[in-house]
Amino acid sequence: MLIARMCTQSWALVVDPADRDAAIGAVRTDPVTRPETSSGAFDLPLRIEVLRAVRSSP
Numbered sequence: 001m002l003i004a005r006m007c008t009q010s011w012a013l014v015v016d017p018a019d020r021d022a023a024i025g026a027v028r029t030d031p032v033t034r035p036e037t038s039s040g041a042f043d044l045p046l047r048i049e050v051l052r053a054v055r056s057s058p
Contacts, residue, residue: 012024
């Protein structure tokens with residue numbers, strides 16, 4: 001679920017494929033190596049940043 005969500009984020013759609021694969025690989029392996037997340041389930045805080053622009057008239 002975490003990997004699927006990560007792949008839908010805008011940065012993952014525009015970044016170089018090799019960089020995307022490296023980031024996804026790190027996310028796959030990192031949680032299993034940490035004691036606080038190795039049991040499987042963990043809370044993942046979500047932070048959303050929104051930028052809004054208004055098009056000016058010519």
